[in-house]
Amino acid sequence: MYIKLMKHLELSKEEMKAYGYKIVDVLAEHFDSLHTKDAVGHGNREEMDALFSEEMPYKATSANDVLDHVTKDVLSQVNLPSHPKFYSFVPGPSNFISAMSDSLATGFNIFSGSWSGSAAATKLEIISIHWLLKMFSFPIKTGGGIFTSGGSMANLTALATARSVKCGEDFSKACIYLSDQAHSSNIKAIRVLGFKKEQVRIIPTDMEFKMSINKLKNAIARDKLNGLQPFCILATAGATNTGSVDPLEAIATISKKENLWLHVDAAYGGGVILADAGKKLLTGIRKADSLTVDPHKWFFQPYEMGCLLVKNHKWLSKTFSEKPEYLRDVEGNKSEINFYDHGIQLTRRFRALKFYMSVKTFGLDAFKKGVQYSLKLTEDLEDLLRLSPHWEIISPATLAIINYRYNPINYKLSEKELDKLNEHISKKITESKKALLVTTILQDQVVLRMCLINPRTTIDDVKETINLCEDYAQKYLDEIFESPNTKL
Ligand SMILES: Cc1ncc(COP(=O)(O)O)c(C=O)c1O
Known part of the structure; x- marks a missing residue:
């Protein structure tokens, strides 16, 4: 039965090659002709229903026919975030090397959850995280991080960590501070973590869309007077609307004085650290306890790739470690990191590969x-x-x-x-x-x-x-x- 099933899901070596080369041709053509294509591929519901509604396909269709259908009807009716005239939201410029690296990671179906699952994949994630720690002047020795599906998951992982370190089990009086320009994923994360609306302070921004320091100080002082527990400031470095960077130095001074966690959401703006002017534009970012930066934005990686960096990797393992009996044989020794202990996912794709291969191939100077x-x-x-x-x-x-x-x-x-x-x-x-x-x-x-x-x-x-x-x-x-x- 097993053999029969696998046989039906398999292609011969020659068939695989022919099919794979066809896809590579489609991709090479896509990257090469982006300038001549439409950036927008909108279709309304009726049009999509007419094209794709069908009975469940119990019977086989030729692989080439399915591929032709997808190339003709699917890939032509999507927006192209890598298109030069895709100006909205946060474009996804991506790059061909990373797209191919992703195919390798998927093709080998590499499990990036544990050291024993794939030692080299884990090591490449550690190396890539170290590069990012270095860029943001985070400590290499104690620092750590994890690749996530995107900025939303990185922010959720950061806030779960902040809550665990600062509040422990009881967060009923905890308050969190973020500006009216902070990304909506943070509000979602706060809600997912079980905070009530009354525990969230939306701090107004100034004329340059940066968090008002005076209003932040007022809010913290009032909460303390009311017997509440300020625990985290969430600053934004590169607001989605305007690119504004909150006054990170001043916010870091407040968080230090008040003993609050400082999370910086640089999901969008983090990439600017690569520019000569970057350190100045992001002054103070190295003082954060945790930092979100999305390689699938300004580090030119294809979706999905976000990243959370932290000053102390033990904060992550303290927050996320679970020791179920069925994983006892894969624990490894202390130097062998299991990324499933550093975040929410157990089974994780090998995201680091595309970052590693594209950075090595092009060199950071090109980025x-x-x-x-x-x-x-x-x-x-x-x-x-x-x-x-x-x-x-x-x-x-x-x-x-x-x-x-x-x-x-x-x-x-x-x-x-x-x-x-x-x-x-x-x-x-x-x-x-x-x-x-x-x-x-x-x-x-x-x-x-x-x-x-x-x-x-x-x-x-x-x-x-x-x-x-x-x-x-x-x-x-x-x-x-x-x-x-x-x-x-
Ligand atoms: C500042 C900021 N934070 C978080 C996010 C969420 O990132 P993602 O869409 O990768 O989940 C975005 C997305 O644009 C963003 O601009």
């Missing part, structure tokens, strides 16, 4: 160039927009993110009208499929947000998109404001 290029590109765009009578910068180029809105100086438009106009521009751009440029809200204004971390994006790409925005905006204004009285 650094990519990050510096993005910083400069965003600054160039800011200069360009400031020279135009149509555009208003709402938050300037910061860690490769910029927010602006169409606000032509020869029209008198109310705030409501401006919001509608910019929503219209975003909708039309996305409908064109040429670029993905969605809005966000900053200080009650609808703005267009660009995140330019993809080194494939050129200034010409950005100019083309801005020109397209201007065309859509002008058409809209011409339709809405027929009367010249509304113009200045």
Whole structure:
């Protein structure tokens, strides 16, 4: 029975090669032709239902037919986060070496949960974590970390650790502090961990979208006076909306004085540490107790790869170690780390491989160039927009993110009208499929947000998109404001 089943799930060596080469061809073509493709692959529910609804496939279909169907109907109807004109959310530039490394890790189906499961895989994760610890000036001797599926899981793992170290079993009076610009994954993590709304303090940000130190101090003082237990400050280094970095030095001083855990969510912004200006832009980050940084963002790795770094690896093992009887034979000695003891997952894919192989292949200098290029590109765009009578910068180029809105100086438009106009521009751009440029809200204004971390994006790409925005905006204004009285 076993043999029969396996036989039916297996291909001959020649079939595997032919199939694999076909996939490599698809991927090579994809990476090579990104510039000529649409960035957006939106399809509505009815279209997707019509394409994919079918009975359960009990009978076999030829492997080539399935692959052709996927290439034609699936891969053509997805957004492309690696596309040079994918400007929204956090793009995923990725790279071919890592994509191939992921295939190796999956092909060998490597178990990265324990040392005995795969010693070399564990060692590569340790080495990669050490590189990251070094970059952020965390201590190599005591420090540690773990690769996760992404920033959300890294933040959850960090906050579980912070709670365990600072509060132990009873966290009924514990309070946590984060800004109104902190990423939503942190609120999710706080909820998952069982904190009540009343235990969360959302600290307002200043005009630059950075956590207000005065308001943070006030909140901690009040909670102490009320007999509560402040236990953790969560600072952001590279806010998703604006790229802003909270005043990390000042926050670290407060957390030290008040004996609070400092977690820094640098899931997005952490990559800037590679740039010459990075240490300055992230001043104070080395004082964090824990730090989230996502290789699948500005370290150019494909999904899914987040990372949590901690000052003391024992905090992780203290929080997550369980010793079930069925794992007693794989415990190993103390120097042989079992990553299942450092986080939530037991079975873990070999995420470190793509990081290790791509860093070694390209060299960190290439990564650094990519990050510096993005910083400069965003600054160039800011200069360009400031020279135009149509555009208003709402938050300037910061860690490769910029927010602006169409606000032509020869029209008198109310705030409501401006919001509608910019929503219209975003909708039309996305409908064109040429670029993905969605809005966000900053200080009650609808703005267009660009995140330019993809080194494939050129200034010409950005100019083309801005020109397209201007065309859509002008058409809209011409339709809405027929009367010249509304113009200045
Ligand atoms: C600052 C920040 N933290 C956390 C996350 C969540 O990361 P992920 O989507 O990898 O779970 C993001 C995602 O954009 C982010 O920008």
